[in-house]
Amino acid sequence: MDVNNRELALQSGLLMLLVTTTVIGAGGFLLGFRDSLHQPKSLSLLPDSALVIMLCGLGLSAVMANLTGCRRATSLALAAVATYTLLHNSVGSEPHGLSLMTGHPRLPTQTAPILIMAAFCLWAGPSGRWSRYFWRSGGLFLWVIGCITLMGHYGWSLPSWLPRASALIPGLLCFLFGAAMIMVSRHIPHLKTSLSSPAVFACILGVSLSISSWFLVSWNQHQETRHSAQQSLEGVAASIEQALASRAVVLERLSGRWSQVFNDAQSRSREVEQYWTDYPSILAIAYFNPLADDIWRRARHGSALRWLDEQLLTPATLMWLNQQRTSTQWSIPDHEHPSRALLSLQQPNQPYQLVVAIDIGLLIEQETSIINETYTLHVTHFNGYLVNNGDGLLPAHSPTPPTDSLAKYTTVLPSGTVLNFHFTERPNSPARLADFIAAGVGLSGLLLTYQLVFSLALISARARRSQELAQAKETLQNSEQRFRSLFTQNPDAVFSLDLQGYHLSVNQSVLSLLEINESQIIGSHWHDIVASENHPVVAAAFQQALKGLAQRFDLEVFSQQGQARQLDVSFLPTIVMEQVVGVYGIAKDMTTLRQRESQLRLYQRSIEASSNGILICEALPPDYPVLYVNPAFVAITGYELNEVKGFSCRFLQGQDTDPQQVTDIQRALEQQRDITLTIRNYRKNGQPFWNNLFLSPVRAPNGVVTHFVGSINDISERRDHENALARISHRV
Known part of the structure; x- marks a missing residue:
């Protein structure tokens, strides 16, 4: 030029x-x-x-x-x-x-x-x-x-x-x-002095049309995106409304059955256990008669039950329950837990009310899982703001919803609770082909304009192309270096096998695990490392990996020094151009973990074989619910584990139980200290017995008491013998 x-x-x-x-x-x-x-x-x-x-x-x-x-x-x-x-x-x-x-x-x-x-x-x-x-x-x-x-x-x-x-x-x-x-x-x-008037006019007209076309096409695509987002949001909102209504119908039927059939707590408990499995969004249930001070409560876990109890004691919730005019009404009362809602149901002419704590965040997340990769969902209501950025519907850090929403929708639940839904573009979302159409229209116009006025666009395009190639090359090199670092610096044993099962490469962790050097393993077959009795297991996993299916199995190998290693091995197919070209293996040393598991099983068998009754309670005042009892406890008291789990130990008390001793036990629990005493308790059949009780706190490594362990021993025969001797001595 x-x-x-x-x-x-x-x-x-x-x-x-x-x-x-x-x-x-x-x-x-x-x-x-x-x-x-x-x-x-x-x-x-x-x-x-x-x-x-x-x-x-x-x-x-x-x-x-x-x-x-x-x-x-x-x-x-x-x-x-x-x-x-x-x-x-x-x-x-x-x-x-x-x-x-x-x-x-x-x-x-x-x-x-x-x-x-x-x-x-x-x-x-x-x-x-x-x-x-x-x-x-x-x-x-x-x-x-x-x-x-x-x-x-x-x-x-x-x-x-x-x-x-x-x-x-x-x-x-x-x-x-x-x-x-x-x-x-x-x-x-x-x-x-350089450009003629026609060239200047062509440049002005061409650039104006190109930029205008770019904007109009982009705006039209954006409008289509907004329209699509609005349709998706309306469909999602309809699904959410249907899910909420369906959940209300299911619970309304439950309330109706309880008012007509199940009047005992045990029957309700059995039915509620099935609801925990079928409906993960249900957190807690309370069934009560406000006029008779009669309440029955169950929860999926302790925190949900505490939250439900706290809400039922707030003036706002009590007023909301007392002012119920319809059979179904919703409320989201707690700004600290904006994903938890209360659903109140009351059958006509029935004194009992059913109040259910529901995780609407989980319910909404289940209904919106399909679109989570396309849009970011925002849900606002009177007491909070939830957002799903790909890690679940969680409370948002910002106090206000975004202003650049692609779509908005509002739904009103029974009793007037308002839910506002917003869709926004996902941050750092991958580019789509449609995103480049508008730019293509604008750049094409600029290129044509540049041809008319001998534009600089071709030179800029070549420079950008060179820059893109350099960036792609740098990205490829960085990816290769990151992969190599992931392979060599991995704390687990990582190795690669060819299609015949020969070792192509290993990292330092493999050499340390087997206590060998690299020259001894590179080029060797996995048969040389694995004991012959384990060959069928490894061979089956290797063949499945060659079919493109990842495999995982346990394996015992021996180092060069003869030390046994318990491994958790994963076989991952190496796929290049949609063809399996080898297998990557990752082996995690589980020897220490397996030894600990063996010790735990030994401790568990020791407790179960003990002749003394053993019970373990959670350190959750005031009830300290029972978590575990051994067979000796069942033999002494007659109570099975499923009958006492989650309940306080007060079921062992009776009319002759010394109140002072009960107070001493409660004080020891509150002070988190040991206590030993002999107390009058009662078996399931009502028979009294003398219980030599020992209670001791169990502390975590940080010193916090997490559980209490108790040992009970029936000394009724010895106690009766001592009382008989005392009466004979008194007569003499």
């Missing part, structure tokens, strides 16, 4: 940048005040950002038109915007408050260095030796800022203090402005 062609290419490219900046800045500034026009997030501009883009375009125009006054005026305007941004953000009470200039969100503080650099370069101008250095440095700075913004937009993890543009479009313009400033620092073009 000769000098004239290079000059023409530079002129055309800078003109396209100027027109693009003007169109984007003016359009973004005007559209920024149209709140009802939902713009694509990737193309939306803050009005302050659009104003800055317009000023940069005017400044570059003044440089190429050699208008010193206009160039310095735009420099002062940019410096004023930068100063305003710094002062406004430093004294503002909110990090993302509204701009006093436009009434819309203001620029972030990170944009201030960009504006200061651009203002300084425009003030100095590109003429002169030092000015060229400033422009070259400033252009490189803006080019780097553009790169940072683009990388941050496409999911790169970057420090928050790095300066960047406020959105994707300003970042792209920073990139182009940086390149333009570097070119201008080498040679200042003059549009009036």
Whole structure:
């Protein structure tokens, strides 16, 4: 390319940048005040950002038109915007408050260095030796800022203090402005003497149509996305409403059965146990008569029961229950647990009420599992805000829902409880083919425009292609290094086998486990490592892995020194181009864990074989529910484990039980200390016996008492003998 062609290419490219900046800045500034026009997030501009883009375009125009006054005026305007941004953000009470200039969100503080650099370069101008250095440095700075913004937009993890543009479009313009400033620092073009009027007109018309088409296609895609999201949200909300209604119907039938058939607590308990299995969202159930002080409660776990008891004692819940006018009503009473709801059911002309604690977060999560990979679900109500970012429906860190919702829906539950559902785009969601259609339309138009005016777009496209290839190569190298680190630095034994079962590579953990060196195992068959009696198990797993099925099994091997190792082995197929080319193995040393498990089984058998009755209670006052009893306890008292589990030991007390001794036991439990005494207890059949009781706390490694263990011994025969001797001695 000769000098004239290079000059023409530079002129055309800078003109396209100027027109693009003007169109984007003016359009973004005007559209920024149209709140009802939902713009694509990737193309939306803050009005302050659009104003800055317009000023940069005017400044570059003044440089190429050699208008010193206009160039310095735009420099002062940019410096004023930068100063305003710094002062406004430093004294503002909110990090993302509204701009006093436009009434819309203001620029972030990170944009201030960009504006200061651009203002300084425009003030100095590109003429002169030092000015060229400033422009070259400033252009490189803006080019780097553009790169940072683009990388941050496409999911790169970057420090928050790095300066960047406020959105994707300003970042792209920073990139182009940086390149333009570097070119201008080498040679200042003059549009009036180089480009003809038809070329300028074609550039203005082509760029305007290309940018407008880009925005219109993007906006149309965004509207389709919003429409699809709204339909999905309405379907999800309908499923949630149906699930809530279905759960209410099931529990309403349960309440009806209890009022007509099951009047005893034992029958209710049996039926509730089935409900824990069938309906995971049900946390606790209370069935009570407010007028007769008659209440029956069960829960999936202790925390749910405590939460239900706390809610039933609050004035707001009591008023809500007393004011029930329909057979079914919902409430979400606790802002600390925004996912837990209360469902109250009362049959007509029946004194009993059924109150159920339900995890609506789990219920909603089950109904929305299909769309969790597409959208982020936000659920708000009077007492909280829940969000699902891929790790379940959890309380949100932000006190308010997002403003950039793709779809909204509101449902009202019986008794007036309102649930608001929002869909937003998932953060760092993978790019879709549809996302590049609008950009393709705009870039195609720019390329055609560049052909008409000998544009710089082809050169920029080649430079971007080279950069993409370099980044892809770097990414490939980084991936290979990360994989190698994962292989070599893994604390578990990792090895690879070929299709015949020969070792291709091993990490250091394999060598340490088998106490051999690398030359002894590389190239050897797994038959040489595994004992012959275990060959069938390993061979079957290896064949399944060659079929593409991951396998896991237990295996015992012996090191070179003869030490037995208990391993948990996984065989993973190595798939390349949809073909299995080998097997990766991971072996975790489970020897210590297996020894501990053996010790635990020995301790358990010892307790079960003891002639003394043993019971273990949880350290949960005031009832200290029973967790385990051994066979000797069953033989002494007549109570089976399923009859006493979860209940207090008070069932052993009777009419002749000494109240003072009961108080001593309760005090020892509260003080978490040992106690030994002989107390009068009663068996299941009502027969009294003398119980030599010993209670002792069980402490965790941190010293916290988690359980109490008790030993009971029937000494009735000895006690009766002592009493008989005492009576004979008294007669003598």
